[in-house]
Amino acid sequence: MTTSASGEEPVAEQFGMTKDGQAVELFTLKSDTGLVAKVMTRGATLVQLHVPDNDGKSADVVLGFDSVAGYESEDNQYFGCTTGRVCNRIAKGKFTLDGKEYSLAVNNEPNHLHGGGEKSLDKVVWKAKSFSNDKGQGVRFSYSSPDGEEGYPGQLDIVVTYFVPVTGNRLNITYNATTDKATPVNLTNHAYFNLAGAGSPSVLDHTLRLNADRYTPTDDTLIPTGAVDSVEGTPLDFRKVTKIGQRIEPLTGTGALGYDHNFVLNAPEAGKKLVLAAALREKTSGRILRVRTDQPAIQFYSGNFLKGQVGKEGKSYAHRSAICLETQHYPDSVNHSNFPNTILKPGEKFQSTTIYEFAVAGTEGNGKGDGAKKKL
Numbered sequence: 001m002t003t004s005a006s007g008e009e010p011v012a013e014q015f016g017m018t019k020d021g022q023a024v025e026l027f028t029l030k031s032d033t034g035l036v037a038k039v040m041t042r043g044a045t046l047v048q049l050h051v052p053d054n055d056g057k058s059a060d061v062v063l064g065f066d067s068v069a070g071y072e073s074e075d076n077q078y079f080g081c082t083t084g085r086v087c088n089r090i091a092k093g094k095f096t097l098d099g100k101e102y103s104l105a106v107n108n109e110p111n112h113l114h115g116g117g118e119k120s121l122d123k124v125v126w127k128a129k130s131f132s133n134d135k136g137q138g139v140r141f142s143y144s145s146p147d148g149e150e151g152y153p154g155q156l157d158i159v160v161t162y163f164v165p166v167t168g169n170r171l172n173i174t175y176n177a178t179t180d181k182a183t184p185v186n187l188t189n190h191a192y193f194n195l196a197g198a199g200s201p202s203v204l205d206h207t208l209r210l211n212a213d214r215y216t217p218t219d220d221t222l223i224p225t226g227a228v229d230s231v232e233g234t235p236l237d238f239r240k241v242t243k244i245g246q247r248i249e250p251l252t253g254t255g256a257l258g259y260d261h262n263f264v265l266n267a268p269e270a271g272k273k274l275v276l277a278a279a280l281r282e283k284t285s286g287r288i289l290r291v292r293t294d295q296p297a298i299q300f301y302s303g304n305f306l307k308g309q310v311g312k313e314g315k316s317y318a319h320r321s322a323i324c325l326e327t328q329h330y331p332d333s334v335n336h337s338n339f340p341n342t343i344l345k346p347g348e349k350f351q352s353t354t355i356y357e358f359a360v361a362g363t364e365g366n367g368k369g370d371g372a373k374k375k376l
């Protein structure tokens, strides 16, 4: 046993009750280096994520609510949740698999979004089991989605594990799933980040770098055309560090209303091994977020639908005051045979990991450690 945070098994607190009377539990995971994550059983959701700034001062850098009612309200735009069974869009809510046509909820006219209606993964209450070992602390959330739930075929057994290593200020999210019938699966976390602290007015001054030469162009309803195009010469070129606000204006008049695009990760091992997908920085706090994933793509969404709703501690979440970096497969993959496969079959194991890693600018680029090497 160690005396660090890893020695203590995270204890469940009551976070509240759902409208239909289910108890929702909240767990706190801590590193020894200042990261604190709070996760709840409704939607296997990341509720709080505190990380230190340049001066060692912590702030909660993700949007969310103080109560279950907040998460159940219209103001909740998938804040911090586990998203699925298929995150992002499916054209007209239809797909054909093994000769059979399936119809899903059309909850984002005219398309299906983020797994559908009342029983999408963000809305159900998951079972939870916390654990700790000498490497860190975690919570394993599990949910068994019955055959036909939200229109999807097969019983899907899903485990989402949040893990905070003892050092390094990282939050690791691992997804595992198995099925008893062929079914599409695309899982992500929908955390909204503002590295100056949730509730800060804008993310347009944050800088972003994306490890992506290509993206999937869409129609006006954000359904991919099937093409995979170069970002060269477009406002989507984030191959060099660029302010989010620098080229966003021309996108305001498009269906995306800003950034809401699927970027194809171009590292040779994207889709197999963890690659550095994105790096986000905020100058005043010095905070840096690096996103690593084994998924083939990342949806960069600039909070275009945020509308000033009131979240945690009474803070309001203005238009474009947070961004999502959602690691995933391409949207509408189930209707595009040229996109990487999202069909999980009986006997197969779906497994995927995404790591959110935090640093501060002051400790990097000093020629020591691996800060300089890791720079994206």
Ligand code: GLA
Binding pocket: 077, 078, 088, 113, 260, 299, 301, 305, 324, 326
């Ligand atoms: C995703 C979508 C956006 C929006 C948000 C939730 O990022 O791509 O268009 O639906 O989720 O509001």
